Every structure is written in C-alpha cells, then in structure tokens.
Amino acid sequence: MQNFEFYNPVKIVFGKEQIKQLETLVPQRKKVMMLYGGGSIKSNGVYDQVVAALGGREVIEFSGIGANPQYDKMMEAIELAKKEDVEFLLAVGGGSVIDATKFVAASVHFEKDPWTILSERQRPSKVLPFGVVLTLPATGSEMNCFSVISKGDEKLGFGGDPRLFSKFSILDPEVTYSLNERQLGNGVVDAFVHVVEQYLTKPSNAPLQDRFAEGILQTLIEEGPKVIHVNEHYESRANVMWCATMALNGLIGSGIPHDWSTHMIGHELTGLFGIDHARTLAAVLPSVLRVQKENKREKLLQYARRVWNVQTPDADKSIEEAILLTEDFFNSMGLPTRLRVYKVEEKDIESIIKSLRNHIPVNLGENQDIDEAKVEEILRKAL
Amino acid sequence: MQNFEFYNPVKIVFGKEQIKQLETLVPQRKKVMMLYGGGSIKSNGVYDQVVAALGGREVIEFSGIGANPQYDKMMEAIELAKKEDVEFLLAVGGGSVIDATKFVAASVHFEKDPWTILSERQRPSKVLPFGVVLTLPATGSEMNCFSVISKGDEKLGFGGDPRLFSKFSILDPEVTYSLNERQLGNGVVDAFVHVVEQYLTKPSNAPLQDRFAEGILQTLIEEGPKVIHVNEHYESRANVMWCATMALNGLIGSGIPHDWSTHMIGHELTGLFGIDHARTLAAVLPSVLRVQKENKREKLLQYARRVWNVQTPDADKSIEEAILLTEDFFNSMGLPTRLRVYKVEEKDIESIIKSLRNHIPVNLGENQDIDEAKVEEILRKAL
Numbered sequence: 001m002q003n004f005e006f007y008n009p010v011k012i013v014f015g016k017e018q019i020k021q022l023e024t025l026v027p028q029r030k031k032v033m034m035l036y037g038g039g040s041i042k043s044n045g046v047y048d049q050v051v052a053a054l055g056g057r058e059v060i061e062f063s064g065i066g067a068n069p070q071y072d073k074m075m076e077a078i079e080l081a082k083k084e085d086v087e088f089l090l091a092v093g094g095g096s097v098i099d100a101t102k103f104v105a106a107s108v109h110f111e112k113d114p115w116t117i118l119s120e121r122q123r124p125s126k127v128l129p130f131g132v133v134l135t136l137p138a139t140g141s142e143m144n145c146f147s148v149i150s151k152g153d154e155k156l157g158f159g160g161d162p163r164l165f166s167k168f169s170i171l172d173p174e175v176t177y178s179l180n181e182r183q184l185g186n187g188v189v190d191a192f193v194h195v196v197e198q199y200l201t202k203p204s205n206a207p208l209q210d211r212f213a214e215g216i217l218q219t220l221i222e223e224g225p226k227v228i229h230v231n232e233h234y235e236s237r238a239n240v241m242w243c244a245t246m247a248l249n250g251l252i253g254s255g256i257p258h259d260w261s262t263h264m265i266g267h268e269l270t271g272l273f274g275i276d277h278a279r280t281l282a283a284v285l286p287s288v289l290r291v292q293k294e295n296k297r298e299k300l301l302q303y304a305r306r307v308w309n310v311q312t313p314d315a316d317k318s319i320e321e322a323i324l325l326t327e328d329f330f331n332s333m334g335l336p337t338r339l340r341v342y343k344v345e346e347k348d349i350e351s352i353i354k355s356l357r358n359h360i361p362v363n364l365g366e367n368q369d370i371d372e373a374k375v376e377e378i379l380r381k382a383l
Numbered sequence: 384m385q386n387f388e389f390y391n392p393v394k395i396v397f398g399k400e401q402i403k404q405l406e407t408l409v410p411q412r413k414k415v416m417m418l419y420g421g422g423s424i425k426s427n428g429v430y431d432q433v434v435a436a437l438g439g440r441e442v443i444e445f446s447g448i449g450a451n452p453q454y455d456k457m458m459e460a461i462e463l464a465k466k467e468d469v470e471f472l473l474a475v476g477g478g479s480v481i482d483a484t485k486f487v488a489a490s491v492h493f494e495k496d497p498w499t500i501l502s503e504r505q506r507p508s509k510v511l512p513f514g515v516v517l518t519l520p521a522t523g524s525e526m527n528c529f530s531v532i533s534k535g536d537e538k539l540g541f542g543g544d545p546r547l548f549s550k551f552s553i554l555d556p557e558v559t560y561s562l563n564e565r566q567l568g569n570g571v572v573d574a575f576v577h578v579v580e581q582y583l584t585k586p587s588n589a590p591l592q593d594r595f596a597e598g599i600l601q602t603l604i605e606e607g608p609k610v611i612h613v614n615e616h617y618e619s620r621a622n623v624m625w626c627a628t629m630a631l632n633g634l635i636g637s638g639i640p641h642d643w644s645t646h647m648i649g650h651e652l653t654g655l656f657g658i659d660h661a662r663t664l665a666a667v668l669p670s671v672l673r674v675q676k677e678n679k680r681e682k683l684l685q686y687a688r689r690v691w692n693v694q695t696p697d698a699d700k701s702i703e704e705a706i707l708l709t710e711d712f713f714n715s716m717g718l719p720t721r722l723r724v725y726k727v728e729e730k731d732i733e734s735i736i737k738s739l740r741n742h743i744p745v746n747l748g749e750n751q752d753i754d755e756a757k758v759e760e761i762l763r764k765a766l
C-alpha cells in the first residue's frame with residue numbers, strides 16, 4: 001500500500017424526506033444563492049421542498065446550468081453572486097450543477113481572472129461555503145472536492161482543495177423517481193467507471209480497497225437493472241445513490257495507483273462531439289482494458305473472477321469474457337459501447353489526439369505509458 | 384436501507400514515516416499535552432519521533448494510562464491540563480489512550496462533575512481539540528467520536544458528539560512492529576467483532592454495506608495470521624491497521640440495524656474479571672450467534688457463504704460450520720473462545736447479569752429481544 005492522506009468532512013444526510021433538513025443545515029442569517037439546472041426540479045417537486053425548507057432566509061436563484069457547465073454561463077452566476085453579496089451557495093441538481101457551484105464558490109472572492117483557476121490551477125484566498133441537494137446519482141461530486149468546467153470544446157478540471165467539499169449533501173433517493181432511463185443509465189455507468197479507473201490498474205497489496213471497489217461494482221451490476229426497469233423502487237434507488245457517492249469520495253482510491261485514461265480521452269469526446277460524459281466512458285473503457293491487457297493482467301483476472309464470476313481456465317479468455325460482460329452491462333443500461341454510434345470516425349482520431357495533447361501534455365494511465373500511439377489504438381478499437 | 388447521517392471529518396495520515404507530519408498538523412502556538420501509556424513508546428522509538436516532530440512547542444506529558452482507562456487516573460490528567468492551561472491534546476497510543484484523551488478533552492472546560500458526562504450523558508459546552516498517533520490497530524477510536532471509561536468494575540461509554548473526532552490521526556504501520564502476539568491478536572479480533580456487530584443482524588437491503596463489511600472480515604482473515612506469524616511484514620500490518628479503522632468509523636454501519644450485545648456483555652466481563660476487551664468478545668460472540676441463530680438466520684447464511692465459502696446444502700449445518708470457523712480463527716489469533724479459561728463459572732452468571740442490568744436496563748440486540756433469560760443462555764453456552 002502506498003502512503004496516503006484521507007480527509008472527507010462532507011456531512012451526508014441520506015434518506016426519505018430529508019430535504020426538509022435544509023432548515024437547520026443552511027445558516028440562518030446568511031444570504032443564499034440557489035443554483036439549479038433546466039427546471040426539472042420545478043416539475044418534480046424538489047424546488048418546492050427546497051424553498052419551503054429555506055423559509056425565512058433571503059434567497060436568490062440562478063438557473064439554467066446545463067450538462068458540462070459552461071464557463072461563460074458560470075461567469076454570469078459569479079457576477080450575480082458578487083452583486084448580491086451572497087454568503088452561502090446551495091446546489092440543487094446533479095454533478096453539473098454541483099461542479100458549477102464549486103466554481104462559483106471558488107471565484108466569487110477571487111481577485112484575478114477566474115479562468116486562471118482552471119488554466120493555471122490558481123488557488124483563491126477565500127472560497128464560499130456551499131451545500132448540496134443531489135438529484136442525480138452519478139458523478140460523486142456531492143462528496144468530493146473536484147469539479148470540471150467547460151469552455152467551448154474544452155473540459156478542464158480543478159480541485160483537490162478541501163474548501164471545495166460541500167458542508168452537507170442531502171441524498172434523497174425518492175427525488176430520482178422522475179429521472180429518465182438515459183439519465184439513470186448514464187449515472188450507473190459513470191459510477192461504475194469511476195470505480196474501475198481506481199481498481200483495474202496493477203496489484204498494490206491493498207486487499208481492502210480492492211474489496212470495497214468490487215463491492216461497489218457488484219452492487220451496481222445487481223441494482224442497476226432494477227433502477228432502469230422498476231418504477232419507484234426505493235431500495236435500488238437508494239443503493240445506486242450510495243454506490244455512486246462511495247465510488248468517488250477518495251475512500252476506495254486511498255493508497256493505490258489510479259488510471260483515469262478513460263476519463264481523459266472521454267473528456268475530449270464530450271468537448272469535440274458533445275457526447276454525454278458517461279457515454280464516452282462506456283465506449284472508451286472496454287478499449288482501454290483491451291489495449292492495456294498486459295499491464296492490467298493480474299487485476300483483470302481478479303475482476304473477471306470476483307466481479308463477474310468468470311472461472312475459465314484460460315487467462316486470456318477470462319479477461320476477454322470479463323470485458324464482454326462489462327460491455328453487455330453498459331448496453332443493458334442503454335449505453336452503446338462503440339463510437340461509431342455517435343458518428344465518430346477514423347478520420348477524427350487525429351483531431352482528438354491533438355486536442356488531448358493540448359490539454360494533457362503527458363502520457364496517461366497508471367504507468368504513464370499511454371502515449372499518442374496507444375491513444376490512437378484505443379480510439380481505433382473503440383470505433 | 385434506513386435513513387442515516389454520515390459525518391466523519393478525521394484527517395487520516397497513513398503510511399511509513401508519517402509521525403514527522405506532526406510538525407505541521409499540531410497547531411504551532413498552542414500548549415500541548417501529550418498523553419500516553421506505560422512507556423512502551425519510549426523503547427520502540429515512537430516517543431522520540433513525536434518529541435522531535437513537536438520541536439519548538441511547549442509540551443507537557445501525562446503517562447501511565449493503562450488498558451480500560453480509569454476515571455480516577457483521568458481526573459489527574461484533567462487537573463494537570465487545567466493547571467497548565469493546555470490548549471491541544473495529543474494521544475500517542477492505542478484505543479485506551481485515545482479514549483482517555485477524549486474524556487480529558489470533554490472534561491477540561493466542563494463546569495460540573497466530569498462523572499456526569501458518563502453517568503448522565505451531560506454535554507460539555509467546550510471540548511479541547513486533539514490529535515492521535517496510533518500505535519495499536521484495534522478499537523477504531525482514532526476515527527470515531529466514542530470513548531469508554533472505567534471506574535472500578537464499571538465500564539461506561541460516551542460520545543456521539545462530533546467534537547470528539549480527532550483533528551487528525553497518524554497511522555504508521557511500522558510502529559506496530561514492537562507489539563507482542565497478544566496485542567496483535569486482540570486487535571485483529573476486536574476489529575473483526577466490531578464488523579460482525581454491525582453486519583450479522585437482519586437483512587436490511589443494504590448490499591453495499593454488507594459487501595464493505597464482508598470485505599473487512601475477509602481481509603482480516605487473510606492478513607491476521609501474517610501479522611501474528613511474520614515479523615515486520617509491512618503490507619499485512621498496513622492492511623490490518625486500515626481494516627481496524629474502517630471497522631468502526633461509522634461507514635459500514637450507516638443505514639442498517641446494529642447488534643452490540645456481545646460488547647455489552649463483554650464490558651461486564653472486563654469490569655468484573657479483568658479479562659482483555661477483545662478476549663471477552665471472542666468468548667461471547669460465538670455464543671450470541673448460536674443463541675440468536677433464528678433471528679440472524681439469513682445473514683448467518685450469507686456470512687457462511689460469502690465470508691467462509693461454506694456451501695453445505697443444509698442451512699443449520701452451514702451456520703454451525705461458519706460459527707466453528709469463526710472460533711477457529713479467534714483461536715488461531717491466540718484468543719480462547721471459552722470463559723472457563725478465565726475461571727468464569729456458572730455461579731458467576733447471576734452477578735454478571737445483575738451488573739449488566741445495572742448499566743443497561745433494557746433488552747439487547749438488533750431486535751431488543753435479548754432479555755435476562757437470553758443473556759443467561761448466552762453466558763452458559765460461552766462457559
């Protein structure tokens with residue numbers, strides 16, 4: 001096991017009818033800015049619950065935050081928060097709204113151009129406190145201190161600053177009843193790939209981290225289909241929601257190497273072609289596993305055996321079988337595993353690699369051995 | 384899954400040569416009181432590492448804290464901390480030293496008799512901040528906000544107050560090299576039983592919590608023997624240390640029912656007969672599982688299958704096989720599973736029950752169905 005630090009002070013408030021806890025969780029005498037997305041919270045009752053729980057506070061609203069929150073849109077939120085002297089932010093939404101809120105929190109009192117927080121990893125001297133009401137289990141942003149913001153076709157991450165942890169995150173599984181199949185499927189696969197990026201690397205003598213990761217994967221495999229196919233099934237919604245949070249809150253990744261090459265390549269595909277984040281992961285991951293088969297051999301065999309119960313005596317067949325089962329799982333969640341579905345073709349590979357190099361000028365993967373040639377191979381196999 | 388809150392702000396600093404991080408973790412200009420046990424930290428080098436890292440600070444020491452820290456001894460520490468205007472506490476030790484430190488932290492600025500914190504669950508208005516250097520993986524006190532203090536033959540717990548979380552806990556697996564077999568075995572079994580008390584209850588549709596619990600148990604079963612039999616084996620020490628912390632930090636118990644009857648009965652055995660805490664658990668748990676077999680039937684079968692790989696078609700045989708394997712494991716860690724080893728006899732049962740009733744005037748267990756008659760049956764089977 002590698003040396004590590006683990007620190008996660010987010011207070012999780014989980015369960016039915018917990019949005020009303022905002023009444024005590026949000027500071028009483030602070031001016032609040034509530035950030036949300038396209039308005040679905042108005043039709044599913046979440047907005048009303050939040051407003052009722054905040055009763056008596058001065059609250060301003062900022063809405064219209066879309067998937068892959070855009071820098072220009074966030075600058076509007078930052079201007080409004082400055083003008084109104086906002087003291088506390090409340091994100092009501094999924095990963096995009098939470099990521100956007102983190103960027104606003106970091107930028108409101110930042111003296112320089114907020115763009116430099118993303119482009120130069122500048123660290124603001126003050127970060128506004130914020131809370132979260134989660135409406136879409138997927139990204140884990142509700143319990144980590146990372147964020148991804150887009151500007152045109154660029155997706156740039158920032159974080160690692162403990163001030164970017166939310167003060168609290170309310171996880172009420174019932175609010176997910178109004179999500180559609182695409183949102184639910186994307187969420188399950190997003191969480192699944194978050195785990196795989198931390199788990200499927202090289203053996204590192206961390207059996208507890210392995211088992212925690214395997215536990216999340218097995219639970220997503222079991223509960224994912226119920227989430228998609230059974231309406232208002234509280235238990236599966238609760239289990240998937242908790243899995244998605246645990247998938248990326250620092251715990252399972254403590255003391256072990258990480259990969260993240262699927263995410264890095266996926267971000268380019270979202271930036272250039274507008275493909276949903278989780279859909280880029282579903283298409284890229286199987287190809288990464290095939291191309292990196294030798295590096296990841298031991299962990300892939302463990303994954304085949306423990307997660308998919310594949311007991312084939314031939315190691316290569318076991319690995320391919322596990323990757324095929326992974327693809328079947330993504331497909332069953334409604335996510336294609338081929339880029340051609342999105343009209344990404346061989347001729348696009350060069351521009352994807354160029355854009356990737358632009359954003360990340362180093363090799364990818366747990367061994368930093370995924371160079372341009374390997375990225376090309378991964379993309380070709382994913383077409 | 385039940386509704387739950389999860390909040391754990393302890394910063395874990397894990398790995399080789401991490402004690403030196405005290406230099407930045409302990410506040411610079413605060414007067415520090417360092418609390419420790421019988422002096423083993425002076426022979427194994429931990430004391431020197433701590434003192435070196437605290438260099439430049441005003442530090443007073445309080446030593447001699449034994450197993451099952453005694454109230455009277457703690458009152459001495461509280462008096463000293465008051466007299467010296469101590470502002471930060473540093474526990475250097477195992478669960479007893481950490482529990483003792485929590486009691487001092489809660490009592491120094493408490494206006495009333497500190498005994499009422501234990502006897503009446505009084506809540507102090509101010510709690511001193513403290514940090515931890517862990518030397519014995521076992522109790523999980525380094526990452527939870529609970530504590531157990533003894534007064535004569537009484538063991539009383541307090542906690543649940545987030546101010547009783549340490550600000551940081553340094554977990555260096557190398558400091559465990561100097562522990563003896565008894566301490567190591569006790570630690571492994573203590574952590575194991577912490578998990579079982581949260582896991583082996585009734586099905587509650589929380590598959591991720593189940594798998595996390597099973598992951599800790601499986602890892603302790605694999606790594607425990609290496610800790611006992613292989614000298615200075617870093618990886619197994621690291622894995623057991625991380626397991627013990629994760630066993631009782633709130634995570635695996637979120638959203639599910641708990642038992643804790645083994646602990647409650649065990650505390651009486653420590654109080655009345657001076658038996659090591661973990662040794663009481665090793666003797667009582669198998670008996671609790673046998674007596675509560677019908678209540679725990681479904682989870683016991685899952686435990687047999689998933690943790691011990693017992694596949695007997697007969698359910699009762701599977702359960703008994705799993706309990707026997709549990710006993711074998713405790714024995715292999717050097718812990719007896721019979722009370723007669725400690726000269727506890729049938730004639731003592733009445734006084735044990737009387738003392739238990741005195742401290743906990745309600746039924747025990749996840750269904751609150753362990754009454755006096757059942758406690759008697761449990762003790763009789765454990766003789």
